[in-house]
Each structure stands twice: as C-alpha cells, then as structure tokens.
Amino acid sequence: MLEASGKYVLPITFHSFNEKILEQLKILNCAIFPIKYPDKVYRDCLIFSDLTQGAFCNDVLVGAIAVRLERQPGGKVQLYIITLGVLAAYRNYGVGTRLLERTLRKAVEDPNIEEAVLHVQTNNEEAIRFYGKFGFEVSQTIPGYYKKNRLDPPDAHILTKALQNSS
Amino acid sequence: MAAKDSQILPSKEQGLFRQVVKYYETKQYKKALKAADQVLKKHADHGETLSMKGLIISSQDSSKKEEAYDLAKKGIKNNLKSHVTWHVFGLIYRADLNYDEAIKCYKNALRMDKENYQILRDLSHLQIQLRDIAGFVDTRATMLQLKPGNKSHWISFAIAHHLNGSHDIAAEALKKYEGLQEEVAPNEAYEHSEMLLYRAMVLEEGGHFDEALTHLDLCQDKITDKLGLLERRASLLLKIPGRAGNAEANFRKLLALNPDNYRYHDGLREALQLQPDAAGAWTDQQRRSLAALYDGLAKDHPQSSAAKRIPLDFKEGADFKTAADKYVRHFLSKGIPSLFSDLKGFYSNPQKHEALGELMHAYMKALEETGAFPPFPGQAEVPARDPQAREWVLFYLAQHHDKLGETGEALRRLQQCRELAPTLPELYAVQGRILKHAGDPEGAAAVACRAESMDLADRYLNSVAAKALFRAGRIEEAEAMAAKFTKHGDQVNSLTEMQAMWYEIECGHAHLCRRAYGKALKILLAVVKHFDDFQEDQFDFHAYCVRKMTLRAYVQMLRMEDSIYQNIFYSKAAWAAIQVYLELHQKPTNLNHGDDDLTNSNLSPEELKKLKLKRKKEQQKAKKEEAAREREAEAAAAQEREAAKQAAKEKGGSAKKQAPAKEKEKDPDPHGEKLAQVEDPLGEAMKLLQRLREYSGDRLKTHELAFEVYTRRKRWVLALHAVKRATAIAGPGSPEAHCMVLRFCHAAQSQQGIKEAQPVVAEVVGQELKGLLHGKSMAQCNEAFLEAHGSASLAHRAAAARMMVLLDPGAKSGAAKMLVKRGGLIGGGVAAEAITHSEAQQVHQLLADELGEAQAAADFKSKCQQVFRWSSYFEGPDRLKLDSEEEVPSEQPEQNGSHTEGAAKMNGVSQAVDKLSIH
Incomplete structure (x- = not known):
C-alpha cells in the first residue's frame, strides 16, 4: 500500500484486547520492554478496552498501547499510559503515533479525564522527544523509581499532558 | 394353541x-x-x-x-x-x-x-438399508402394481432399478412419472427439476449420453438448478465422441462462474486432452499446451488461485520455479500460514523442493538488504517494501528444513522469525511439529501449549495442543485442554457424542502406550461404533429423500455409505483396538495399571521414582476431580429431571415425550474394565479384521495385524492370505513383506500337528511355502534379501537381522554387527543414511531388546544423540529435560503469585520453551 507521497503504509488494523488473546500483549511487551509487569496490570488494562488497543498487521500483533484510568483526589481522572510499544521490525511506519493519537482522541471525549500521564526512564531521550511531539512535558522527576527493576539509571520523569483545554 | x-x-x-x-x-x-x-x-x-x-x-x-x-x-x-x-x-x-x-x-x-401396504413399505426400507437390492426391486415392483396411481411409487421403483443396474427400466419409469404429472405447481418446481436431473443421471450412468443430453435440452426450462444443469451438460459432452469442443466451451462457461473449482479445471483439461498418462506424466507437447492454456486462464481470471496453483503441478525445472515465484509471493506478503501445507506435496520431488528452497533464500536475501521482494526475473521494477514478508519467509523456511529432516536449521529459522514477531501463535504450533518430528514429544507439547495460551479462542490451536499432550503421554492434561471447548467441561462424553474421532484415536493410542487397555478399548471401540451409527443414520433418508425428491443426493449418500468403512479413521481405530487385543492375548494378567510402561523405559531409578510419584499424584487428583464431576453431573441431572417434570406439568402430555430421551443411561463400565477382561481377545480381534479386510484391504497395516492374529490362532490359510496381500501392497523387496514371508514359513514348518489335523490345509500351505521361498531354504532366502536390499536402507537390514535371529537364536551378535556395520550407519554427527527418528528408535529397540546386544545398542544410541539432538528417547543433549520445571522459581520477583491458573501451569513450560529455541 502506498501513500500519495510514495511512502509505504503498513496495512494496520486496530482493535481492543480480550482475555483470550491477552497473552499476546504480554509477549509483545516482554519483547519490547526491560520490565516485566505483573498479570494484574494486564488484567486491569483490559477493563478500559476502548483505550487499550493493539495494532495488527495481517492479524499479527505488532504494537500496542496499554493504559488504565486512575481516579485522582477531587474526583477527576487521569489517563495513565502503562506501555506503548511497537516491535522493532515495524518501527518508523507511524504505528506508535497512530496508537497514541487514537487513544488520546478517545480520552478527550470524556470530560472527566483531565490529563494523560506516564513514566519514562530519564535517559530515554527518544521517548521524551516522541511524547514531546504530542505536547507531553516533564512535570516531575522521581529518583530511584526503577530501582526494583534493576534499571540504570533508576530515575524516572513523569510526562504529563493536559487533555481538557476549556478549563 | x-x-x-x-x-x-x-x-x-x-x-x-x-x-x-x-x-x-x-x-x-x-x-x-x-x-x-x-x-x-x-x-x-x-x-x-x-x-x-x-x-x-x-x-x-x-x-x-x-x-x-x-x-x-x-x-x-x-x-x-x-x-x-x-x-x-x-x-x-x-x-x-x-x-x-x-x-x-x-x-x-x-x-x-x-397386499398390506404398510408392511411392504417397512420391508422395502429394510431391504435398501441392508442393500438387498434384488429384494428391494421385488418389493417396490409389488407396491407399484398395487397402486400404480401413486406417483411416488414410480420414483422408488426407478431408484430400485437404478441401483440394480437396470438403468433403462429406471429411466422409463421416470418418464412414466413425468407423464403422470399433469401440471407442475410453482411450489413443486424444485422437486420436479430434481426429478428431471435425476433422470439425466440415470441415463448417463446407463451409458446413454446422447439421450441424457437430449433430455436435458428438452426440459432445460423446467430445471431450476441451472448450475447443476450446466455441470451435467459439460460432463455429458465430454463423454460423447466428437463433442469435446462443446465440452470445452461449457467448462469455460463454468470457470467464468467459479474459476477456483478444481473439477471444472479437470474437465477443461480433459476436453483438451491434456490429462496425464496412467503414471501421472505429460508429454512435452501437452506441457506446452498446458502452459499456454494456463497463461490464458490466469489472465482471464486474475483473482483465481487455482489458475496459478495448477501450473505448479505440470511445470518442471526453470518453468516451475518461475511459476512458483508468481504463486508464493502473494501468500508471503499477505501472511497466509497455510502456504507450506499447500506445497508440501512437492517435497517428494527433489527438483521442486530445491527450487522452492532457492526462491525462499533469494527472498530472504533481498528482504534483508532492501526490505522488499526482489524484482521478478527479467523485470526492472522493484516491488514495494514489505516489512512483514520476512517473518513469513522464515516461517516457511522452518517448515521447509523440517521436512528435509534438518531440525537444527528449522529451529534456527523459527528463532529468527520469533525475534521479528514473537506474537505469532502459529510459530509455536510449528515449533511443536518440528520437535515432534525430532523425537521430543515433551518439548512439542510444551510449545503447543504455549501457542494455545496465546489465543484461547482458537480451537485449532487448542486441538493441536491436546494432540501434542496425548503424544507426550499426558492424558489428563490433554483431556482438560480439549474440555475447554466442550459443554460443561465433560470432555469424554461430549467429544464422543460429537464423534470427534481424531481425538478419540489419539486418546486411545495414549492409553494403549500406558497399557491402560480397558480405557483404550473403551474409546477405540466407540469410534468403531460411530461408523455403525453412520450406517444406521441412513434409515430416515429412505423415506425422506423420496418425499423431498432429493434423488441425486440420495443416491450419492447411499454410495458414500457403501464405502464408509474405508474411511481412515475407521481403520486407525480398528487397528489400534486389534493391537490392544494382541497385547491382552500376550499377557492377560497384566491389566490396567497404567504405569508399568515406566519399568521398561530407560530411566534411572531416581527419575523413575519421581515420575511414578508424579503420576500417582496426578491419578489421585484425577480421581478426586472425577468424583466431583460425577456429583456435579448427578446434581445437574436431578435438576434437569426436576425441570422436565415442571415442564411436563405445564405443558401436559407433549413434554412427556421428551423426558425419556433426556434421561441418559449410566454407563455401567465407564473405564472399560470389563472390555479388558474379555475372554477371547483374539476372537474379538478377528471380528474387527473381517470388516478391515473387506474395506481396508489396500492398507499394509491391516494385513500385518491380520498375520499376527491368524498365526497366533493357527489359521494358516488366512495367515497365508495376509502374507500374500502384504507382499502385493508393499512389494516383495520390502522389509515388511520379507519378515512376514519368513515368519510364516518358520511358523508353518515348525507346526507339527498341522499335517494330521488338517491334511488339506497342510498340503496347500506346503505348496505355497515353496513358492514363497522360491525353492530356497529360509536362511538362503534371508541371505538373498540381505544381498539384494541390504544397502537400500537401515530398515531393510533390520528386517534381515530380525530374521537371522528368528532362524538361529544363536546369531544375535552376528546380526547386530551386520545391522550396524554395513553401510556405515551414522558418523561424525551426520546421518550417512537418512533415517527418521522413529526408524532409529525401532533399530535401537531391536538392538537392545530383541538382540540383547547392550554394547551395540549403547554405541548406536550415542551416535543417534549426535543426529537426533532433540530426542527424548535417545536423551539428546538439546531435548526438553523433565525437571526443568524445578529451575523456574527465584526469577520474576514482581509476579508475586498473581498468576491466573493457566499461567501458573504454563510457567515451567514457558521457561523450558525459551531455552528450547536458542540454538
């Protein structure tokens, strides 16, 4: 498939996960991220099935965004992005961008969701740049956040993006 | 009175x-x-x-x-x-x-x-059910004479004569029926059309092609099944001399409707006289015509897969490669996993499988360098980038190398594929198949379960996993796996009710391996029973089809039923059941303990102990579960009864009819214990053989088992027949036939009593012996076989070695030497002789058990370890080790007991799987 510009576009379809294929999301993330998340994390993100989405190329899972909604003090809700990853062979085709855009677009529709939040390792400049394009900014830095995962450096930035412009 | x-x-x-x-x-x-x-x-x-x-x-x-x-x-x-x-x-x-x-x-x-109409009708149904065709014709004639005005009697009368081979009478009767029908009501148009098409079928089968064609032409307006009409016309024209041109036009018309129907393609080629000869070969002229024909068809029907696939059958050499190139790319870029099974047939042709391998390697090179497929030969245009195709090329290559027996290379390709796309469940299913071929059933089961865990809604993966578990002897887990898709989790009854025969046969084999003979018989005989049920199922159609006028389908159904016992599932189940009876005959005391297979396996005492303990636990667990299940089932049944009663009260009389059907009879022998206590196992085996010999007589295994049963029963003439049929099927130079001939001669000659007891039999057998041995002594015969076929394969030498020992029990060490030395079996980690894992296993068993040559067996085993690195039987260095489950804990501190049940069970296995794949 070719775009007007001549750049190849992957034949990607997006759909949500269910418990039957949840194992695929786990395997995908294990292949991409150095952290192993507990099963409970995965089960939780299933609840928000319209926000947690997979990208499938010819029915093969190649990327996914996993999120959960967290209630904040004061009744507002934040969208926490647990993982957003694409298999190495499928990068640079805009799959990650499309996944993030879709989820953010849906989140905006819900006026209760105030902001989108995620953690990123302080040296992960690529990710910080990527999220920067969508208006995410470093709001806080937590030293030693990844200590129990034995990552180096163990520190994390919190990236935040406000979703409701009206206020 | x-x-x-x-x-x-x-x-x-x-x-x-x-x-x-x-x-x-x-x-x-x-x-x-x-x-x-x-x-x-x-x-x-x-x-x-x-x-x-x-x-x-x-x-x-x-x-x-x-x-x-x-x-x-x-x-x-x-x-x-x-x-x-x-x-x-x-x-x-x-x-x-x-x-x-x-x-x-x-x-x-x-x-x-x-003249009692009802009785005549009932009688006629029974006669057709039992295929008493002559009786059926008589009864139907009587009924027609009694009530010639009843139109349906003409139909049944026609069917009777059709089945009896009197096509002319049948066609005449149908014409008479047509005459009786004054005007066809619009709501009967379909029935009338079916009758007309049936008449064409009768005429065609009676050899009256012209008349059939005229008949169809005359009433084409009344025929509603236009496609059926076109198909019939095309096939009739094919049979009429000089009408091939019209046939061609008709088949092309059909192909325009459906270019992927292989029967239309067959017809078109037949019309153009492009059929291969009896040996399946084409002349060069034919090949050229075929190539031109299919170039045209591919152009006319660009969407047709058949038009691209069929040329692979007749093309050779460079032409094949070009055609394959065109065909496979679509599958690879669309990610269609079945490509390999589509092309598997070509692997008996070295030229073709080499071409396929070359293509794939060329794709791989181009995809790695440019991210796109290479341009087609002679074309400059570079295809678009295709980031996914690499996975599918690797996926294909893994199966390609597995088919060629190159396990290491196959697994290496799979690992590369996994690095690109670890989320593809089929990948693990294929890995399981590779490990199965390499002789590692445990590893195969582990990866098959992994595949299943990745898509719990995929019944194919579920079935693959269940089968792999059976093959690994993990029966209880296999049953639990399959039960995920059955009602109420009651897998055994539910799958038996659904007549899932692959499942039952695998289960039966697994029980047979465990020597749980009762359970094995229980489930294998259930398969045999399914076929009796299929026969019984016909009954309702004898009246129904005539009433509904689905006459063509009815006759086809009768013919299908006539050959239903030829189905391979019937053979497989009956073979395995006979195997059980043979083992029961050998050791009638050794019943149903499930774990005596362990004592014979070559495990160390500690391993044995561990395994036994594990199995004991499993059994206890299974027992508990079963008790719980039974309680549940009883409760459910009670509830159902209650509900039925309630319903009966509400609805009055009508509900009563359903009540008895719901109440299932309790199986008095759920584990087949009584079946295993059969008094005369050989007698039971002979009953099964009767039908096998009739319907499965073209399969070697039938005669191997027949020989085994009949020699034990000392039924010499029948055993002789088995020898002869086996020789005809496998060929006189085959190891199977050679062993049977010599064993028969040996057994018959050593049978002293036969001459006095059965002089006629003795004479026949005596004469036949000379013929079978070509006038030689048995030892000479074996020598000659070794001379002629000894270098053909290890299996041939194994047969000769076996016979050497049969003829001279003192020749064991000589036989072992001959077996191993000749041809330089295996050396330096490379198989000098291409043998499969199961062949190697058989040879090792022969050396270790029958010949008792421990040293030779140990040498052979260590050589096999080099080749069959993944084999659990040979304890290959790369096999999945049994206690790998114990290495698991300590890792993954974050996953503190939050597993789901499935994940917990899988954990040990998935660790092992990770290890498996890195070579």
Whole structure:
C-alpha cells in the first residue's frame, strides 16, 4: 500500500484486547520492554478496552498501547499510559503515533479525564522527544523509581499532558 | 394353541383395539397401553393385542426389551395366522436394530396379507438399508402394481432399478412419472427439476449420453438448478465422441462462474486432452499446451488461485520455479500460514523442493538488504517494501528444513522469525511439529501449549495442543485442554457424542502406550461404533429423500455409505483396538495399571521414582476431580429431571415425550474394565479384521495385524492370505513383506500337528511355502534379501537381522554387527543414511531388546544423540529435560503469585520453551 507521497503504509488494523488473546500483549511487551509487569496490570488494562488497543498487521500483533484510568483526589481522572510499544521490525511506519493519537482522541471525549500521564526512564531521550511531539512535558522527576527493576539509571520523569483545554 | 374363535373380538373390543393402534401411531403410549389392558382383561389370549402391548412397551422404554419380546412371541403363538402379530414382531426387532430377523417377520406377515401396504413399505426400507437390492426391486415392483396411481411409487421403483443396474427400466419409469404429472405447481418446481436431473443421471450412468443430453435440452426450462444443469451438460459432452469442443466451451462457461473449482479445471483439461498418462506424466507437447492454456486462464481470471496453483503441478525445472515465484509471493506478503501445507506435496520431488528452497533464500536475501521482494526475473521494477514478508519467509523456511529432516536449521529459522514477531501463535504450533518430528514429544507439547495460551479462542490451536499432550503421554492434561471447548467441561462424553474421532484415536493410542487397555478399548471401540451409527443414520433418508425428491443426493449418500468403512479413521481405530487385543492375548494378567510402561523405559531409578510419584499424584487428583464431576453431573441431572417434570406439568402430555430421551443411561463400565477382561481377545480381534479386510484391504497395516492374529490362532490359510496381500501392497523387496514371508514359513514348518489335523490345509500351505521361498531354504532366502536390499536402507537390514535371529537364536551378535556395520550407519554427527527418528528408535529397540546386544545398542544410541539432538528417547543433549520445571522459581520477583491458573501451569513450560529455541 502506498501513500500519495510514495511512502509505504503498513496495512494496520486496530482493535481492543480480550482475555483470550491477552497473552499476546504480554509477549509483545516482554519483547519490547526491560520490565516485566505483573498479570494484574494486564488484567486491569483490559477493563478500559476502548483505550487499550493493539495494532495488527495481517492479524499479527505488532504494537500496542496499554493504559488504565486512575481516579485522582477531587474526583477527576487521569489517563495513565502503562506501555506503548511497537516491535522493532515495524518501527518508523507511524504505528506508535497512530496508537497514541487514537487513544488520546478517545480520552478527550470524556470530560472527566483531565490529563494523560506516564513514566519514562530519564535517559530515554527518544521517548521524551516522541511524547514531546504530542505536547507531553516533564512535570516531575522521581529518583530511584526503577530501582526494583534493576534499571540504570533508576530515575524516572513523569510526562504529563493536559487533555481538557476549556478549563 | 387357543381356539381360533378367541382371536375374533366382539365389536366393543374391536373398537378398543383400533384405539390401541391409533394411540400407538400418535405416540400416546400410556393411553394405548391402558386400552390394550382393557381388551386383555376380557380376552387375555388375544394375540394381536398382546403383540401391540409388546410393541408399545418397547417404544416406551427400551430397557424393557425382554418383556416386549415375550409379549410379541405370546401374541404370535396365540395367533399365527395374523399379519399384525408378525408385523409387530418385526417392528420390535427393527427397533432393536436386528434387521435380518425383522425382514423374516415382515415376510411372514406378508404371507398372511400379501397386499398390506404398510408392511411392504417397512420391508422395502429394510431391504435398501441392508442393500438387498434384488429384494428391494421385488418389493417396490409389488407396491407399484398395487397402486400404480401413486406417483411416488414410480420414483422408488426407478431408484430400485437404478441401483440394480437396470438403468433403462429406471429411466422409463421416470418418464412414466413425468407423464403422470399433469401440471407442475410453482411450489413443486424444485422437486420436479430434481426429478428431471435425476433422470439425466440415470441415463448417463446407463451409458446413454446422447439421450441424457437430449433430455436435458428438452426440459432445460423446467430445471431450476441451472448450475447443476450446466455441470451435467459439460460432463455429458465430454463423454460423447466428437463433442469435446462443446465440452470445452461449457467448462469455460463454468470457470467464468467459479474459476477456483478444481473439477471444472479437470474437465477443461480433459476436453483438451491434456490429462496425464496412467503414471501421472505429460508429454512435452501437452506441457506446452498446458502452459499456454494456463497463461490464458490466469489472465482471464486474475483473482483465481487455482489458475496459478495448477501450473505448479505440470511445470518442471526453470518453468516451475518461475511459476512458483508468481504463486508464493502473494501468500508471503499477505501472511497466509497455510502456504507450506499447500506445497508440501512437492517435497517428494527433489527438483521442486530445491527450487522452492532457492526462491525462499533469494527472498530472504533481498528482504534483508532492501526490505522488499526482489524484482521478478527479467523485470526492472522493484516491488514495494514489505516489512512483514520476512517473518513469513522464515516461517516457511522452518517448515521447509523440517521436512528435509534438518531440525537444527528449522529451529534456527523459527528463532529468527520469533525475534521479528514473537506474537505469532502459529510459530509455536510449528515449533511443536518440528520437535515432534525430532523425537521430543515433551518439548512439542510444551510449545503447543504455549501457542494455545496465546489465543484461547482458537480451537485449532487448542486441538493441536491436546494432540501434542496425548503424544507426550499426558492424558489428563490433554483431556482438560480439549474440555475447554466442550459443554460443561465433560470432555469424554461430549467429544464422543460429537464423534470427534481424531481425538478419540489419539486418546486411545495414549492409553494403549500406558497399557491402560480397558480405557483404550473403551474409546477405540466407540469410534468403531460411530461408523455403525453412520450406517444406521441412513434409515430416515429412505423415506425422506423420496418425499423431498432429493434423488441425486440420495443416491450419492447411499454410495458414500457403501464405502464408509474405508474411511481412515475407521481403520486407525480398528487397528489400534486389534493391537490392544494382541497385547491382552500376550499377557492377560497384566491389566490396567497404567504405569508399568515406566519399568521398561530407560530411566534411572531416581527419575523413575519421581515420575511414578508424579503420576500417582496426578491419578489421585484425577480421581478426586472425577468424583466431583460425577456429583456435579448427578446434581445437574436431578435438576434437569426436576425441570422436565415442571415442564411436563405445564405443558401436559407433549413434554412427556421428551423426558425419556433426556434421561441418559449410566454407563455401567465407564473405564472399560470389563472390555479388558474379555475372554477371547483374539476372537474379538478377528471380528474387527473381517470388516478391515473387506474395506481396508489396500492398507499394509491391516494385513500385518491380520498375520499376527491368524498365526497366533493357527489359521494358516488366512495367515497365508495376509502374507500374500502384504507382499502385493508393499512389494516383495520390502522389509515388511520379507519378515512376514519368513515368519510364516518358520511358523508353518515348525507346526507339527498341522499335517494330521488338517491334511488339506497342510498340503496347500506346503505348496505355497515353496513358492514363497522360491525353492530356497529360509536362511538362503534371508541371505538373498540381505544381498539384494541390504544397502537400500537401515530398515531393510533390520528386517534381515530380525530374521537371522528368528532362524538361529544363536546369531544375535552376528546380526547386530551386520545391522550396524554395513553401510556405515551414522558418523561424525551426520546421518550417512537418512533415517527418521522413529526408524532409529525401532533399530535401537531391536538392538537392545530383541538382540540383547547392550554394547551395540549403547554405541548406536550415542551416535543417534549426535543426529537426533532433540530426542527424548535417545536423551539428546538439546531435548526438553523433565525437571526443568524445578529451575523456574527465584526469577520474576514482581509476579508475586498473581498468576491466573493457566499461567501458573504454563510457567515451567514457558521457561523450558525459551531455552528450547536458542540454538
């Protein structure tokens, strides 16, 4: 498939996960991220099935965004992005961008969701740049956040993006 | 006998009796019974009423068969001359599936009342069911004579003559029927059309092609099945000399409708005389014409897969490669996992599989360098980038190398594929297949379960996993796996009800390996029973199809049923059951302990202990679960009964009919213990062999087992027949045939008593012996075989070695030397002789057990370890080790007990799987 510009576009379809294929999301993330998340994390993100989405190329899972909604003090809700990853062979085709855009677009529709939040390792400049394009900014830095995962450096930035412009 | 008068009822009771019949026919059994009892109160000897009472009881409750038969017999005794008593007796036999007796009764009834329509009808159904075609023709002729005005009688009459091979009479009868039909109502147009097409079928099968064609042309407006009409016309034109051109045009028309129907392609090629010869070869001229034809078809039907696939069959060399290049790319870029199984057939042709391998390697190179497929030969245009194709090329290559026996390379490719796309479940399914071929059933089961865990909604993956677990001997887990898709988790009954025969056969084999003979027989004989049920299932169609006029389909169905026992599932189940009976015959005391296979395996004492303990735990668990299941089932049944009662109360009479069907009989022998205690296992085996020899006589295994059973029974003529059939099938130079010939001669010669007991048999066998051995002694014969075929394969030498020892038990070490030395079996980690894992396993067993040559066996084993690195049997260095499960803990501190049940079970396995894949 070719775009007007001549750049190849992957034949990607997006759909949500269910418990039957949840194992695929786990395997995908294990292949991409150095952290192993507990099963409970995965089960939780299933609840928000319209926000947690997979990208499938010819029915093969190649990327996914996993999120959960967290209630904040004061009744507002934040969208926490647990993982957003694409298999190495499928990068640079805009799959990650499309996944993030879709989820953010849906989140905006819900006026209760105030902001989108995620953690990123302080040296992960690529990710910080990527999220920067969508208006995410470093709001806080937590030293030693990844200590129990034995990552180096163990520190994390919190990236935040406000979703409701009206206020 | 009672006086005749007592059989004539006064008018009041006559009325009652008519009510009995009426109630029975409307299935109001309780009322019928009440009325019958009323008659019997005054006329206790009335035969017809007694018979009717028997019939009602047998319809009401199949467990009261005895009582029903008693009453019916009493009825006949009291009134021998009544057609009712005989008819009823036949009906009871018929309900009991005893068709032969039922036919006898019906015929007796007809003697009393020659023109009784009902009895004639019932008789005709039984005759066609039992394929008593001559009888069926007679009965149908009688019925037609009685009521020639009834149109449907003409149809049945035609069917009878069609099946009897009298096509002319059948066609004439159908014409007569057409004449009787004055005007076809619009709502009967379909039935009429089917009848017309059936007539064309009869004419065609009778060889009247021209007439059939004219018939179709004349009534084409009345035929609603336009596609069927076109197909029939095309196939008729093919058979009429000089009409091939018209046939071609017709098949092209059909291809325009559906370019992927292989029958249309076959027809078109036949019309153009492009069929291969008997050996499956084409002339060069034909190949050129075929190539031109398919170039055209591919252009006309660009969407057709068949038009691109068929040329691969007839093209050779460079042409094949070009055609394959065009064909496979679509599959690879669309990610269609079945590509390899589509092309598997070409692997018997080295030229073709090499071409496929070259193509794939060329794709791989281009995809790695440029991210796109290479340009087609002779074209400059570079195809678009295709980031996914690499995975599918690797996926194909893994299967390609596995097919060629290159396990290491296959697994390496799979690992590369996994690095690109670890989320592809099929990948693990294929890995399981590779490990199975490499002789590692445990590893295969582990990865198959991994694949299953990745898509719990995929029944194919579930079945693959269940099968792999059976192969690994993990029966309980296999059953639990399959149960995920069955109702109420009651896998055994549910899958038996669904006639899932692959499952039952795998399960039976697994029990056989465990020597749980009862359970094995239970499930294998269930498969045999399915086929009897398939036969029984025909019954309803004899009346139904004539009424609905689906005559072509009906005749096809009858023909399918005629050959249903040829189905490979029947053979497989019967073979395995015979195997069980043979083992039961060998050691009748050794029953159903499940774990004595362990004592024979070559595990160390500690391993053995561990495994036994594990199995014991499993068994206890299984027992507990079973008890729980039973309780549940009982509770559910009770509930159901309650519900049924409730429903009955609400609906009144109508619900009562359903109640008995729901109440399932409890299986008195759920684990087949009684089956395993059979008194005469060889006798049971012979019963199975009878049908196998008739329907599965072209399969070697049938005769191998027949030989085994008949020699043990000392049935020399039958054993001889098995030897001869096996030799005809496998060829005189085959190891199987050679062993059977010599074993037969050896057994027959050492049989002293045969001459006195059966002089005729002895003479026949004596004459045959000379022929089988070509006038040589047995030892000479074996020598000659070794000389001629010894270098052909290890299997041939193994056969010769086996026979050496049979003829001279002192020759063991000589036989072992010959077996291993000749041809330089395996050396330096490379197989000098390409042998499969199971062949190597057999040779090792021969060396270790039959020949008792421990040293030779150990040497062979260490060589095999180099080749079959993944083999659990040979303890290859790369196999999945049994205690890998214990290495798991300590890792993954974050996953503190939050596993789901499935994940917990999988954990040990998935660790092992990760290890497996890195080579």
